[in-house]
Amino acid sequence: MANMHSTARPRTNAARICTILAFVFAVLALLLSPLIFGVIGLILGIVGAVLGDKPLGWYAAAANVVAIILSLLIVSAIINN
Secondary structure (H helix, E strand, C coil): CCCCCCCCCCCCHHHHHHHHHHHHHHHHHHHCCHHHHHHHHHHHHHHHHHCCCHHHHHHHHHHHHHHHHHHHHHHHHHHHC
16 A cells, blocks of 8 residues: 555655746736746746646746736736827
């Protein structure tokens, strides 16, 4: 019983670092450049989730998508006024 292998990957420090960086890039995407920082953050969030930081990695990826959309909406509203 003790030697049974699990299909889930254990969370590593690299996964947590990728997830934290993804959240930082989500904030940067909202404030500075949505396409550059948002895409990088999205990739880091997915990498963090695949490496084992499952819920937070996917939340970080979703936060980046939301930040991209919100930032583009804000910029388009400013330009159209």
